[in-house]
Amino acid sequence: xxxxxxxxxxxxxxxxxxxxxxxxxxxxxxxxxxxxxxxxxxxxxxxxxxxxxxxxxxxxxxxxxxxxxxxx
Numbered sequence: 001x002x003x004x005x006x007x008x009x010x011x012x013x014x015x016x017x018x019x020x021x022x023x024x025x026x027x028x029x030x031x032x033x034x035x036x037x038x039x040x041x042x043x044x045x046x047x048x049x050x051x052x053x054x055x056x057x058x059x060x061x062x063x064x065x066x067x068x069x070x071x072x
Contacts, residue, residue: 010046014054022061028068031055037072 010067014020031040041057042052062068 010048012048012051014051015048020055020058022058022065022067025062025067028059028062032059032068035072037069 020031022028031041031045032038039056042049045052045055047055059068063070
């Protein structure tokens with residue numbers, strides 16, 4: 001008999017108080033896929049819509065400033 005459980009809802013890390021800055025490459029790498037360098041979707045990152053847009057802009061700034069590569 002299979003037991004079903006409710007999956008815990010992800011909390012937006014930025015709403016909880018953590019900050020994302022394009023200058024901090026270690027934090028931004030969490031929001032970019034390792035194999036192709038794409039920005040991860042909301043369902044993976046757990047960010048709300050407002051902060052997902054903010055994350056996307058920060059990743060784009062980091063790429064432009066050559067902190068992150070455009071592709072791997």
